[in-house]
Amino acid sequence: MDIIDRRLNPRGKSLANRQRFIRRARQQIADAVREASGKSSVADLNGGGKIKIRRDGINEPQLYHSGKSGEHTHVVPGNHEYVEGDRIPRPQDGQGGRGREASADGEGEDAFQFVLTQDEFLDLFLEDLELPDLLRKQLKKAESFLPRRAGYSVSGAATNLNLVRTMRNSLSRRIALKRPRPAEIAALEAQLDILDESEENLDRRRELELELNTQRRRAKRVPFIDPVDVRYNRFEMVPQPVASAVMFCLMDVSGSMTEHMKDLAKRFYKLLYLFLSRRYRNVEIVFIRHTHVAREVDEETFFNSRETGGTVVSTVLEEMMRVLQERYPRDQWNIYAAQASDGDNLSSDNAKSAALLEKKILPLCQYFAYLEVGDEEDGFNLGSEVWRTYERLDRAGHSIAMRKVNKRNQIFPVFRELFARDQPARKAAS
Template identity: 45%
Template sequence: MSHLIDRRENARGKSAVNRARFMRRYKAQIGAAVKKMVSERRLADMEKGGDVYVPRKDISEPAFGFGPGGDREIVLPGNRTFVAGDRIPRPDAGGGGGGSQAGHGDGEDAFVFSLSREEFMQVFFDDLELPNLARTALGRAERPTSVRAGYTTSGSPANLAVIRTLSQSLARRIALRSGIAEEALAIEAEFGLAVAAGQQKEAYDLYLELQRLLRRENALPFIEELDLRYRNRVVRPEPVARAAMFCLMDVSASMDEEKKDLAKRFFTLLYLFLTRKYREVDLVFIRHTDDAEEVDEDTFFHDPRTGGTIVLSALELAAAIHRERYLDGWNVYAAQASDGDAFGADSARSARFLREKVLPATRYYTYLELNSPHSPERPSALWVEYQVIAAGAANFAMRRASQRDQIYPVFHDLFKKDAQ
């Protein structure tokens, strides 16, 4: 006798918890794989999920087994030409493991699996944080937030407050029953008197009345629509912390394609990081040659434009935008990327402007200097000037990078949790 059960409606994803455990256990390897992948990716693909390769030996589960060597025979199907006594050169791979013949190649060495876009970013920005955001003064901006607000008599079944509903039901039943009970007691007493007095007709009527009361009591429903209570939620505006991030990129002629690529990678990471971690972040994109302009993100990342270099122009524009839009109740952050190749007095003027006007108004300012990997490292004029500031300001950080694979470590360094 068979029994047929349709389980298709049952919960799926029974393995989700085990998958999550796997990911957690190999977090380090997965993280490393993700970081490597990002440094090799094209800018446009930066945000996608992807296949992660984890070395197979890292995740193998050991057990006692036989290694290569020793004596063995192996029976195989499909003989065509061999006769007993034929000799065959040993295949190179495996040194005698007849069963595992060559042909598996690299695929066997790595354990591959896909991360969704969400998981990918999660791993990527796992331990990063925008510094100091917690201590921010709350601004005037408000965000509607849903909060609990007692109970209502109508709502969706998902919000049914079971305990409250049952206590209502209990109260109702007690209340309605008490009247009946009293009445029943009175009638019972009368019934007793009537019986004692021998008044049969009255006694019978009283008996019927008692039965009617009991029926009424039994008819009380356990739960009535009247009893239903639902958890209530109301939307209340809550003040939120708002942040503005200024992205300043040098696109002058001395910034060759390679350096621009590095800068764009840096800002792409920054952009992804901010838009994912914080909902309330305004991004301001400023690019400059000898003249600065505010652009949208698409132009910022994709438009090729070059010219001379005046860093000050960008700083001045940033300060102007700040005064205009983000003066009150905003937490301001800024990141600047440049090769530091500034004209004459620009460096000194920029540094002074930065120190006097910009830094006091920002919570954290990062400077990334991009050097050519081919030329020997020498500090640029801007770097020298900025170094003086770095020594005296806690909210200023600077790093340099010359290669793709340095971008993530630098970024990570600038924004790691508890970083100053």
């Protein structure tokens, strides 16, 4: 049976060669993706991206004709100055041609440019990121099942055919039924060919012919492989403990948040949404917007609604607690939160916000990330109310990560810092 891959290749490219190249140069490509991500915006993900990698490590060995032996004839098209046998003088120092990016001492290496699709770019960018401290929780009714080997069966799909067990059964059956081996039949045929047809060999020839016919009939009656020999790998579906997680996206949309600040926050949450949807199957996302009041909204409203108002941070924390108590028990869910704000808050509300975080929310959370957004030109609100409040909690030893961004090209690096794998401590960045 022939298996033909009829998947469409990318336009103008060989899919098999492309995948082979990505596997071979994966580390260099991944490093280039992370470097390029610092100069890109989230909107650039729609088209993948162009990256450049060094040629060392991707070159393959090649065979060349030796330049030290043999006869060489060079034909240069369009040559009107030289004829065969002329000696061309070496250019004077400094007169040799040099590309714009060549090094001054003649050393250097060209960069290799490679275009990644959106999926390839995201897979490489997100491959070493993870939700911190994700724990397996109790089994739930509609959760996933994984196949586990459970012996063999006499029927099944061709892809589950167990060749080793099938051939073992075939050999055992042939030995038990004394099926003649091909070598034994060949030996009888060789003996028969040696004997001539004289009278003295007539009886011996008859004996050999009778035995040979008997062996051939037995070989036909006992096939090499019989349906009773065939065995298939059997699998049973076993329920798996699922690492169920919920991510709370808490966004400040008050009047103090400029359009640029809201754009930074939305870009961060879009990247977070891509990360969660591509890397995890059992993560739910709760969207909460807040001004002086907070409410849970759907994805469309979270990213596109234009409401505004004053700023009271404790309202979003109270709304998060309400949703937690109603739908996400701590013993069944890994709880995460990501908050984005410009740091503005009522001074009288800071103590209440700190108490909610310290006594109720942070003890329940596996991880709490705070992103403070600033103006692109004026920078950040130094010593903002929220930043000082959260900084005190961080110094007190609570699990809270804090970062600041005020430009679009900072979103990628900051996101990687917040969700990097095997990062023992995520300290606040001033």
